[in-house]
Amino acid sequence: MNKLMSSAVCAIAVTASLVGGQASSQATAPVSVSYTFAQGAEGWTHGFADLPTDYVSLGIYDTDFGWSAIPDQSGVNGLMIQSHNRSDDVFMYITKKVDASAGLRPNTQYTVYLSFDLGTSVSEGQIGIGGAPAEGVTVKAGAVNYEPVLQVESVGGFPYYILNVDKGAQTNGGTDMQALGHLGKPNPDQEGYQLKHFEHTFTVTTNAQGAAYLIIGTDSGFEGLTRIYYTNIQADFI
Secondary structure, three states: OOHHHHHHHHHHHHHHHOOOHHHHHHHOOOEEEEEOOOOOOOOOEEEEEOEEOOHHHHOOOOOEEEEEEOOOOOOOEEEEEEEEOOOOOOEEEEEEEEOHHHOOOOOOEEEEEEEEEEEEOOOOOOOOOOOOOOOOEEEEEEEEOOOOOEEEEEEOOEEEEEEOOOOOOOOOOOOOEEEEEEOOOOOOOOOOOEEEEEEEEEEEEOOOOOOEEEEEEEEEOOOOEEEEEEEEEEEEEO
């Protein structure tokens, strides 16, 4: 747990202990989950939205997902996800269910401190079709208490996959996911992939089964190939 999260957790626990036994019990026993992907995907799944339902057979979107070593990062593994943004609006995401088996309580509101590293190889200031390879791809994150799934809707008279989560559009966040930044790597003068750190704080109320779903993704205005890696994901439910 980083220093920012650790300090916040302690502050909330101390405050809650002053307002009653039940609140104190929940605050002093936060639920923490972390994923370094040392051995595999650890239950995370993925999806691609805002593109035609026949995108696979079209053969032009170059979608792919898998567990992999992160290039240029010795000994670090992660989840690779990629797509070629032919529709000018591809959203690619990863998601994970966290539930009572991890310690979450049913119908309970939690403050969630989320952090993760994203492996990116693009620098700011480049020119791309439709948008820049770095600034034109917005990183978003959030949590909901229902399973994120793809629904089929008509877009311009054609069937498209649309996510049932309000993620906003392009650089703007939505009700369920907020915009955190873009893919510009920390050191633009260094070649290859670098890990870029993101943090986000939000609230979620678990469902009757004590479940919440973490979701992290990228909303692309860059009409080219984007390949990124996720690793070191940590979420603290307080």
